[in-house]
Amino acid sequence: MVACGSCGGLLTAAWSKGRSKRYPYDVCLARYCAGKGKSVRKEKVEGEFEALLRQLTPVPELFTIAKAMLRDLWDARLGQADRGAAQIEKEIAAIEAKTGQLVERLIETDSPTLIAAHEAQIVKLEEQKMALADRGASSGQPRMTFEAVSRTALTFLANPWKI
Numbered sequence: 001m002v003a004c005g006s007c008g009g010l011l012t013a014a015w016s017k018g019r020s021k022r023y024p025y026d027v028c029l030a031r032y033c034a035g036k037g038k039s040v041r042k043e044k045v046e047g048e049f050e051a052l053l054r055q056l057t058p059v060p061e062l063f064t065i066a067k068a069m070l071r072d073l074w075d076a077r078l079g080q081a082d083r084g085a086a087q088i089e090k091e092i093a094a095i096e097a098k099t100g101q102l103v104e105r106l107i108e109t110d111s112p113t114l115i116a117a118h119e120a121q122i123v124k125l126e127e128q129k130m131a132l133a134d135r136g137a138s139s140g141q142p143r144m145t146f147e148a149v150s151r152t153a154l155t156f157l158a159n160p161w162k163i
């Protein structure tokens with residue numbers, strides 16, 4: 001990920017053998033590069049990169065823009081969750097209507113076979129309703145506040161070196 005200062009191509013990481021130790025370094029292997037074969041110690045490359053990263057502090061406008069972008073995404077997600085919750089409520093209402101009809105038929109019939117069939121259907125519908133209610137309860141409410149979520153992202157932007 002380190003570009004050569006002479007040709008702009010990527011350096012290759014390698015080891016050089018010392019008397020008793022091996023030393024990591026980066027070298028340009030591009031055939032026509034003026035700096036071909038010149039190596040830079042890994043510590044030097046990474047140290048200078050860290051120094052560069054430390055200086056990397058964005059202008060205040062970037063935070064305003066980033067926060068507005070995050071807010072847009074957040075609101076869009078909440079909107080989706082709201083629509084999902086409304087859909088679940090609709091489905092629950094439909095199930096309740098169907099259950100009501102079945103209960104009426106159950107009361108009107110004397111046939112044990114029909115009674116058993118209606119009862120089984122009612123139980124099934126109740127289970128569906130419970131599952132939907134569970135889904136409705138867990139959707140819509142974000143687990144974290146917008147402030148908490150955006151803080152992490154903005155802290156990273158404020159000083160990437162820290163992370």
Ligand SMILES: [Zn+2]
Nearest residue numbers: 004007028033
């Ligand atoms: Zn080069």
